[in-house]
Amino acid sequence: DVKSLKRATELAKFFIGTIIKEGDLVVDATMGNGNDTLFLAQTVGKEGSVISFDIQDLAILNTKKLLDKNNINNSKLIQDGHENIDRYISNEICGAMxxxxxxxxxxxxxxxxxxxxxxxxxxxxxxxxxxxIITIVIYYGHLGGEDEKEKIIHYVEKLDENKFHVLKVDYINQTKEPPILITIIKK
Ligand code: SAM
Known part of the structure; x- marks a missing residue:
């Protein structure tokens, strides 16, 4: 519905939701308060699994609460940086947020x-x-955010066009650092 198009975070769910299915293995690279983990967990269902990362205990705590409230138990919450993902996953993944x-x-x-x-x-x-598919929602209003935005856009622009479809979505009439959505689909 229209809610999916109004916010970058919803748009990210909309895009990944067209690709991932029940039974899939997926990743939430930045668990935070668990909204994406919950969405992914509900989408891949009991036969699927979600592996979620965050460096903060508060994120693990909040996400655990949210999952418990929704009777979700197909998700593994890992307190570590997403840059260490290969220490935890060696199977193919179907998507990551x-x-x-x-x-x-x-x-x-x-x-x-x-x-x-x-x-x-x-x-x-x-x-x-x-x-x-990988979805990346970039917020950059904070200190260091602009630098991260530029480096990520530079990195994804250079991905081999023979291997990946890369899409960038901008809310172009918003004045206050509107979030940017990047999606990468592997060919
Ligand atoms: N998707 C989340 C939600 O639905 O609430 C919000 C994520 S929040 C914008 C970004 C999160 O990334 C923060 O909780 C922060 O602790 C986490 N973070 C920062 N560095 C990280 C890292 N190296 N690996 C994993 N998570 C990290």
Whole structure:
């Protein structure tokens, strides 16, 4: 519905939701308060699984609460940086979601960083199956956010066109640093 088109985070769910199915293995690279983990868990169902990462205990706590409230038990919550994803996953993944910036209602000084984010995206692209998708919502209103945005856009622009479809969605009439959505589909 129209809600899916109004916000970058909803748009990300809309795009990944067209590709991932029940039974799939998927990743939430930035768990935060767990909204994307919940969405992914409900989409892949009991036969599927979600592996979610965050460096903060508060994110793990909030996500666990949200999942418990919704009777979800197909998700593994890992307190580690997404740049270490290959320590936890060796199977092919069908999709991954990144939602960059700081934890909403949390410590605004703990933010994703371009170096580690790019390592994580790169590792996810290697684990991604054919026709799998990665969504990246870039918030950049905070300190260091602009630098991360530029580095990520530079990185995804350079991905081999023979291997990936890369899409960038901008809310072009918004004045206050509107989030940007990037989607990458493996050919
Ligand atoms: N998708 C989340 C939600 O639905 O609430 C919001 C994510 S929030 C914008 C970004 C999160 O990335 C923060 O919770 C932060 O702790 C986390 N983060 C920062 N660096 C990270 C890293 N290296 N690996 C994994 N998560 C990281």
């Amino acid at each position: 990144f939602n960059l910036g700081y934890l909403p209602k949390g410590d605004r000084n703990i933010v994703t960083k371009p170096e580690t984010t790019i390592v994580a995206i790169d590792k996810c692209l290697k684990l991604l199956k054919r026709n799998g």
